[in-house]
Amino acid sequence: MxxxxxxxxxxxxxxxxxxxxxxxxxxxxxxxxxxxxxxxxxxxxxxxxxxxxxxxxNAGFACFGSISETIDDLKTHSEEEVIQLVQKRVNGLQLLRKRLGDEVLDYKPYGGYELFLKNDEAFYSECLSKIPFINNVLQPIFKADVFAKEVDRFNFKEIFEYLIFNPFEGQIDTxxxxxxxxxxxxxxxxxxxxxxxxxxxxxxxxxxxxxxxxxxxxxxxxxxxxxxxxxxxxxxxLKPARAQVLITKPIENLDIKGTFHLDQGYYYFRNIGNRILFGGGRNLDFEGETTTEFNQTELIQNKLEQLLKEVILPNQPFEIEHRWSGIMGVGNxxxxxxxxxxxxxxxxxxxxxxxxxxxxxxxxxxxxxxx
Incomplete structure (x- = not known):
């Protein structure tokens, strides 16, 4: 030119x-x-x-890691390294909120939840049993307990009755x-x-x-x-990691508010007003999702819809309005x-x-x- x-x-x-x-x-x-x-x-x-x-x-999660991710990180990182990772994420969120302001970000401190599918009993039990330990690890950062178990009040299906709640998590408008x-x-x-x-x-x-x-x-x-x-x-x-996402049309009387982690964090969803944004599933095809191509695949999109229908919105009709993908950078x-x-x-x-x-x-x- x-x-x-x-x-x-x-x-x-x-x-x-x-x-x-x-x-x-x-x-x-x-x-x-x-x-x-x-x-x-x-x-x-x-x-x-x-x-x-x-x-x-992205999905607009103002988060620093679910309990399952923290437990997983402790398998490959020292306690000190995990504390430093979480501290960086907390500091980064504070910097973002300070620069732009919560009103501009449409920051909503609804808290975050992790739910566990019925076929993942061993990991569910491990996460519940390690709540006191993880809270102790993160105590220096938050000066309070981060994770607590709560009975599911959202009428999810095919999951264990307790969710693990984190009051320090929020959502923003990306x-x-x-x-x-x-x-x-x-x-x-x-x-x-x-x-x-x-x-x-x-x-x-x-x-x-x-x-x-x-x-x-x-x-x-x-x-x-x-x-x-x-x-x-x-x-x-580092290598690219594609994340596939979909969003529903508005759902009447939707009673889900917050950010939610599922299946060790490989799936995540939240409300945007009275819609559900739902993404993830790269664990179904790690090799295929190690790409910089902005596409969707039938395998993952079908799984997202199945989980929406059977787990997240089992008693509510819904329609998908839009689908997209994003590219993250990950490593060992x-x-x-x-x-x-x-x-x-x-x-x-x-x-x-x-x-x-x-x-x-x-x-x-x-x-x-x-x-």
């Missing part, structure tokens, strides 16, 4: 910082850089018409969050260009040459905030990767499905790598 003198001058000349990815991490990083370097030229490149990946495609972040970035003189797919880059020590599908230009520093897509260019120890280790890759190239990736909770904090940590 032939750019004009004006386009080259205003967008692609004397660029101090180029951030790849306009999601939660990328925009928080840009805003933190603006605070640190008030006169710098900051350019954000986004390959989609809206933030790709998961920032505009669309509001990203619109507000984009507005704040633009009002802080941060340039955002969409449909710019970075295909390669070369760090020449004094600057980085960036090549997109449209243009080649120079930047002083290059920062990757592309999470599930990052492995293609940064060679990091839960700690996000925030590091310098070369003289002028950095990354903040591998959010492990916790982008809402830690995205803002990872954006800040990424910006803090530059002094």
């Amino acid at each position: 032939q750019l004009s003198y004006w386009e080259l001058k205003n967008w692609f000349s004397n660029v101090d910082f180029t951030i790849v990815g306009s999601g939660i991490v990328g925009l928080h990083c840009a805003l933190e850089l603006r605070a640190k370097f008030p006169k710098s030229k900051i350019l954000v490149l986004e390959k989609g018409i809206l933030p790709q990946g998961a920032s505009t495609k 669309g509001n969050m990203m619109q507000a972040l984009l507005k704040e970035a633009i009002s802080n003189d941060i340039l955002i260009l969409n449909q710019q797919n970075v295909t390669s880059f070369i760090d020449n020590n004094s600057f980085v040459e960036v090549v997109t599908n449209e243009i080649s230009f120079k930047t002083n520093k290059l920062l990757f905030a592309t999470n599930g897509f990052a492995s293609q260019l940064t060679n990091n120890q 280790y839960k700690k996000p990767i925030v590091e310098q890759l070369s003289n002028n190239v950095y990354c903040g990736v591998r959010l492990g499905g916790m982008g809402i909770a830690i995205g803002s904090l990872i954006g800040k940590e990424l910006a803090d790598l530059l002094d």
Whole structure:
């Protein structure tokens, strides 16, 4: 594409910082850089018409991990590491809420619940028995018990009678969050260009040459905030993980409020007003869902509908209004990767499905790598 003198001058000349990815991490990083370097030229490149990946495609859970996820994390991480992970998520949520405000986020502190299918008795018993232990592990962070068992009052079916309740969990409006972040970035003189797919880059020590599908230009520093897509260019120890989601049409007299985790967190659902948003199921086909393709599969969509009909809404008719998918970044280790890759190239990736909770904090940590 032939750019004009004006386009080259205003967008692609004397660029101090180029951030790849306009999601939660990328925009928080840009805003933190603006605070640190008030006169710098900051350019954000986004390959989609809206933030790709998961920032505009997630379920809007303001959570830090269900009891089953915490128990699972303790099998591969030390207690200290798990406490640090949860603390990061709590701090990240506080940072997000402070920056945008609960009213803009439409934050609702309904609490979170985990339910257990009848065919998972052993794990259900393990989670119930470990409530005191997990509460003790998390006591330094919350100064109160996090998890407690509650009788199911939502009339779910095919589950054990007790749910595990967490009063510290909430839900937000993902669309509001990203619109507000984009507005704040633009009002802080941060340039955002969409449909710019970075295909390669070369760090020449004094600057980085960036090549997109449209243009080649120079930047002083290059920062990757592309999470599930990052492995293609940064060679990091992470892989994409697709999450398939659906939402129902409005349901009359819906009495479900909160965020809900099911089947060790591989499924999750919540109310949005009087609709149910329901997603997950990648454990049905880990290999197939390790992809950056935004598609749905019959296998997972059928399972979502089956669980809606048999477990979540057994006594209520419903219709599916819309389906979509998002791409997360996961790895064998839960700690996000925030590091310098070369003289002028950095990354903040591998959010492990916790982008809402830690995205803002990872954006800040990424910006803090530059002094």
